[in-house]
Amino acid sequence: MRDYTTKLTELQRSHQAAVAKANEYTNPDLSAEGIDKRRAELIAKAGEDHKAKLDHLAREFKDEATETKRVAAAAIPTPAGDTSQAWGRAKMLLEAGQTLQQIVAKADPALLHAVTEWGPTYLEAEAYKGRSDGFAPVAVDAAPLQRSIRQRWTQVLDGFAPGRIERGAEAEAVEAEFQVTAQHFAARLDGIHVGADDLTAAIEARLAGQRAGAGLAKEGDAA
Structure with a gap:
């Protein structure tokens, strides 16, 4: 999937080169006004050409990312039955002082299914603790939990499943980075x-990719 970010960078550089070439255009048979007009036309043409190429690249990337994530999701087995009993084990560990990250890091398949189903509700319940207004909604991001669970699946499964899950996780991270860069370029x-230059946009894209690939923070990690 990383080759798409490379292609996007190359497309940006191609546009920069086309604009630079357009700004260097000259013609002894044209007036200064005529040269300026022709340069503007060349710049506009470069923009149209690269917009079409960007749209095509974005569609290709979306199709491949969607399929890669679908295959990754299909590689994770479905639960054999009710997960509440396994969640009871997780609750005992949580009450004993374990974190979700610690539980997921050593979970077996049954426990992974249980945390997948009940973990987001647990995070929401924890977010309400200590609040004076229990009716005010809380915003809970369960994505890091789900990413940590997927990472654990790559350790407990065998065959082709780990590789497929890892490629799906990579697709999510690259997708987040690609979208920020593509939107800025478009x-x-x-x-x-x-309101942001190319360097700032590149940093924002890299950070978006890192966030999209991050799992639960380990104990002692900076908040």
Whole structure:
């Protein structure tokens, strides 16, 4: 999947080169006004060409990322039955002071299914603790938990499943990074001022990819 971010970077560089070449255009048979007009036309043409290429690349990437994530999800087995008994084990560990991260890190398949089903509700319940207004909604991001669970599945499964799950996780992270960069580039091609230069956008894209690949924080990690 990383080759798509490489292709996107190459497309940005191609556009920069086309714009630079357009700005260098000159013609002794044209007036200064005529040269400026021709340069503007060349820049607009470069934008149109690269917008079409960006749209095509984005569609290709979306199709492949969607299929990769589907295959990854299918590699995880479905629970054999009710998960409440296994969640009871998890609750005892939580009450004894274990964290969800610690539980997931050594979970067997039954416990992984239980945490998948009940873990988000547990996180929501924990978020309500200590609040003066218990009716106010809380925002709980269960994605890091689900990513940690998927990572554990790669350790307890065999065959082709671990590789498929890992490729699905990579697709999610690359997708987050790709989208930030592609949106910034598309805005520039459309002549929209986005308030961020290319370097800032690149940093934001990298951070988005890191967030999309992060699991539960380990005890002692910085918040």
